[in-house]
Amino acid sequence: EVQLVESGGGLVQPGRSLRLSCTTSRFTFGDYGMSWVRQAPGKGLEWLGFIRSKPYGGTTEYAASVKGRFTISRDDSKSIAYLQMNSLETEDTAIYYCTRDSSGGGWYPEAFDIWGQGTMVTVSS
Amino acid sequence: SSELTQDPAVSVALGQTVRITCQGDSLRSYYASWYQQKPGQAPVIVIYNKNNRPSGIPDRFSGSSSGNTASLTITGAQAEDEADYYCCSRDSSGKNLVFGGGTKLTVL
Numbered sequence: 001e002v003q004l005v006e007s008g009g010g011l012v013q014p015g016r017s018l019r020l021s022c023t024t025s026r027f028t029f030g031d032y033g034m035s036w037v038r039q040a041p042g043k044g045l046e047w048l049g050f051i052r053s054k055p056y057g058g059t060t061e062y063a064a065s066v067k068g069r070f071t072i073s074r075d076d077s078k079s080i081a082y083l084q085m086n087s088l089e090t091e092d093t094a095i096y097y098c099t100r101d102s103s104g105g106g107w108y109p110e111a112f113d114i115w116g117q118g119t120m121v122t123v124s125s
Numbered sequence: 126s127s128e129l130t131q132d133p134a135v136s137v138a139l140g141q142t143v144r145i146t147c148q149g150d151s152l153r154s155y156y157a158s159w160y161q162q163k164p165g166q167a168p169v170i171v172i173y174n175k176n177n178r179p180s181g182i183p184d185r186f187s188g189s190s191s192g193n194t195a196s197l198t199i200t201g202a203q204a205e206d207e208a209d210y211y212c213c214s215r216d217s218s219g220k221n222l223v224f225g226g227g228t229k230l231t232v233l
Contacts, residue, residue, distance in 0.1 A: 044227040045168065097167060108221075111174070
């Protein structure tokens with residue numbers, strides 16, 4: 001069974017940084033674009049950003065709300081995607097989900113066919 | 126505010142048909158995908174590329190689109206379909222994805 005497992009969440013003070021990891025298994029990670037999605041407590045889903053597969057340059061796209069603060073990267077040798085979050089704000093408190101793109105590789109994200117279980121990030125002093 | 130608009134709540138009688146809608150200008154150009162989320166669980170994709178169902182999703186779920194509106198239809202709603210449903214599609218730039226605000230479906 002295809003699996004995505006997020007880790008790295010926890011309690012962090014405002015202004016600090018945190019890096020989340022998404023460890024994947026049972027599919028060819030390098031063939032897929034990956035996205036991160038978050039959900040604040042009691043709120044809806046918010047797409048954060050996307051990283052293309054290496055055949056498409058491995059480059060990234062970000063939502064305006066996090067551009068410049070959040071960075072997505074990937075290590076195809078380990079089948080892991082990362083979300084680096086800097087200058088965290090209390091409004092960043094949420095469950096963070098790693099997702100696989102349904103189209104496989106591609107220039108832009110299409111849909112999210114596999115989701116991890118999520119990791120909780122709490123930003124508070 | 127989201128570029129995709131959904132009704133906050135919809136209800137349906139057990140066994141009846143319900144349509145959940147999603148409105149946005151980008152839907153004139155791009156397909157919507159739909160996600161089901163039950164309390165305390167990660168979302169699950171139920172429809173992508175307008176009307177494709179992943180394996181394991183019951184055929185009572187279907188998608189359609191007309192103009193600036195995408196729809197998720199559940200034909201013969203079951204108790205286990207009670208959940209939050211989110212639509213998702215490209216934004217006005219065409220590069221990014223955006224979610225609708227979500228619709229809470231109650232099965233009576």
